[in-house]
Amino acid sequence: MLLRPGTLNFPLSPAEVWGREGELVLEVGHGDGRFTAEIARRHPGWNILGVEVSAASVARALKRMRREGVTSVRLYHGEAAFALRNLVAPRSLSRVYVNFPDPWPKAKHEENRLLQRSFFRRLSTRLAGGGALLLTTDHEEYWRFAQAEARASGLFAVETPPPPEHHLQTKYALKWKEQGRDFYHAVFTKTGEDPQPWPVLERFEMAHxxxxxxxxxxxxxxxxxxxxxxxxxxxxxxxxxxxxxxxxxxxxxxxxxxxxxxxxxxxxxxxxxxxxxxxxxxxxxxxxxxxxxxxxxxxxxxxxxxxxxxx
Ligand SMILES: C[S@@+](CC[C@H](N)C(=O)[O-])C[C@H]1O[C@@H](n2cnc3c(N)ncnc32)[C@H](O)[C@@H]1O
Structure with missing residues (x-):
C-alpha cells in the first residue's frame, strides 16, 4: 500500500501498482486518510493515489486503510509536485482532491502555496480531457488566490459550487466546523494543456x-x-x-x-x-x-x- 519509488518505474503503471486498470484519482495532503478511505468506499473502481509530506500522517493513513479493509489506495510519502510529475502518466488523471491545504497566510510565504500557477500548468499535462481538481478550504483568501492562479494559467475553467457534504468530514473540516468557520469550494476543470511536457525525472540504473x-x-x-x-x-x-x-x-x-x-x-x-x-x-x-x-x-x-x- 505504501509506494517505494526507488523500486518502481516512472510513471506508475496501474496494472503493476493496483493490479488493474481504473480511473486514476489523486488526493494531495490526505492527512489521516479518512476522506481517502471514504472516496474508496464510494467508488470501488477508482485507483486512488494519496500523496502526503508528513510521515506521521502517512503512517496513520496506512493503518486506517488496513483497519478499514480499503484495498484500492496507494500512498506516497513525499511532495505533491514531484508525485504529479513523476508518478502520474500524461493525461491519465481524472480527478484531484485537495482538502484544507496549508494556507501559508503571510504574503512572504505565498510561494509555498500548493495551488499556484506552476502547479496548475503541470497539472494540465497530467489530467485527462475534462479532468478536474476539487479544492475545499476554510481560507477565503487562499480560495481566491487559487482561482486567480488557475485563471492566470489560461488552462482551467473555474466554478465555485458549495462544497459537497462528504468533503466536510475530514479531520480539519470537523475541527473548523466546531469553531464555526465558513467553507469554500472550487472546481478547476482542464480546458487546455501547457506546451511544456514536464517530463519525468531522468533516472539511472546505477552509479558506482x-x-x-x-x-x-x-x-x-x-x-x-x-x-x-x-x-x-x-x-x-x-x-x-x-x-x-x-x-x-x-x-x-x-x-x-x-x-x-x-x-x-x-x-x-x-x-x-x-x-x-x-x-x-x-x-x-x-x-x-x-x-x-x-x-x-x-x-x-x-x-x-x-x-x-x-x-
Ligand atoms: C491542513 S492539513 C489537511 C489534512 C487533510 N486533508 C484534512 O482535511 O484533514 C494539510 C496537509 O497537507 C500536507 N501537505 C502540505 N503540503 C504538501 C505537499 N506539497 N505535498 C503533499 N502534502 C502536503 C500536510 O502535511 C498536511 O497533512
Missing part, C-alpha cells in the same frame, strides 16, 4: 565504480559542495563503517526532489566499491551520480585507481 588501492585513514572530512546543471549535492560528513569502509552522508537537491543518501566506499570481493548504499532506497538521479563521480575523483586524488565505472 570499482577502485584499487588503499582507502586513506580519514581523521576529518570537510563538507563538499558539488554544483551541477539542475542542482546541488553536498557531502556533509564521512563516518567509518565497521567493515573497513566509509559512509558519506550526502544531501542532494534537484528540481522537485530533495534526498538524503548514503554514499559508501568499502572493500568488496572485486575491489573497493564506491557508490550508493541501498539504505533508504534512494532514486539514482543525475545529482546522485554527480556526487558519486566527485567521490571517485577525490579518491583518485588520494592515490586510488579506478578499475571500472558505471556512470
Amino acid at each position: 565504480a570499482l577502485m584499487s588501492g588503499t582507502l586513506p585513514e580519514l581523521t576529518s572530512f570537510d563538507k563538499q559542495i558539488i554544483r551541477f546543471d539542475g542542482g546541488t549535492a553536498v557531502l556533509l560528513e564521512a563516518t567509518r563503517d565497521l567493515g573497513g569502509g566509509y559512509f558519506f552522508l550526502t544531501h542532494v537537491e534537484e528540481e522537485d526532489l530533495t534526498q538524503d543518501v548514503l554514499l559508501e566506499a568499502r572493500p568488496s570481493a572485486r575491489g573497493l566499491y564506491v557508490g550508493i548504499s541501498r539504505f533508504g532506497a534512494p532514486l539514482v538521479t543525475k545529482g546522485v551520480q554527480q556526487a558519486v563521480a566527485w567521490l571517485v575523483g577525490w579518491l583518485e586524488g588520494q592515490g586510488l585507481e579506478t578499475v571500472q565505472r558505471s556512470y
Whole structure:
C-alpha cells in the first residue's frame, strides 16, 4: 500500500501498482486518510493515489486503510509536485482532491502555496480531457488566490459550487466546523494543456565504480559542495563503517526532489566499491551520480585507481 519509488518505474503503471486498470484519482495532503478511505468506499473502481509530506500522517493513513479493509489506495510519502510529475502518466488523471491545504497566510510565504500557477500548468499535462481538481478550504483568501492562479494559467475553467457534504468530514473540516468557520469550494476543470511536457525525472540504473588501492585513514572530512546543471549535492560528513569502509552522508537537491543518501566506499570481493548504499532506497538521479563521480575523483586524488565505472 505504501509506494517505494526507488523500486518502481516512472510513471506508475496501474496494472503493476493496483493490479488493474481504473480511473486514476489523486488526493494531495490526505492527512489521516479518512476522506481517502471514504472516496474508496464510494467508488470501488477508482485507483486512488494519496500523496502526503508528513510521515506521521502517512503512517496513520496506512493503518486506517488496513483497519478499514480499503484495498484500492496507494500512498506516497513525499511532495505533491514531484508525485504529479513523476508518478502520474500524461493525461491519465481524472480527478484531484485537495482538502484544507496549508494556507501559508503571510504574503512572504505565498510561494509555498500548493495551488499556484506552476502547479496548475503541470497539472494540465497530467489530467485527462475534462479532468478536474476539487479544492475545499476554510481560507477565503487562499480560495481566491487559487482561482486567480488557475485563471492566470489560461488552462482551467473555474466554478465555485458549495462544497459537497462528504468533503466536510475530514479531520480539519470537523475541527473548523466546531469553531464555526465558513467553507469554500472550487472546481478547476482542464480546458487546455501547457506546451511544456514536464517530463519525468531522468533516472539511472546505477552509479558506482570499482577502485584499487588503499582507502586513506580519514581523521576529518570537510563538507563538499558539488554544483551541477539542475542542482546541488553536498557531502556533509564521512563516518567509518565497521567493515573497513566509509559512509558519506550526502544531501542532494534537484528540481522537485530533495534526498538524503548514503554514499559508501568499502572493500568488496572485486575491489573497493564506491557508490550508493541501498539504505533508504534512494532514486539514482543525475545529482546522485554527480556526487558519486566527485567521490571517485577525490579518491583518485588520494592515490586510488579506478578499475571500472558505471556512470
Ligand atoms: C491542513 S492539513 C489537511 C489534512 C487533510 N486533508 C484534512 O482535511 O484533514 C494539510 C496537509 O497537507 C500536507 N501537505 C502540505 N503540503 C504538501 C505537499 N506539497 N505535498 C503533499 N502534502 C502536503 C500536510 O502535511 C498536511 O497533512
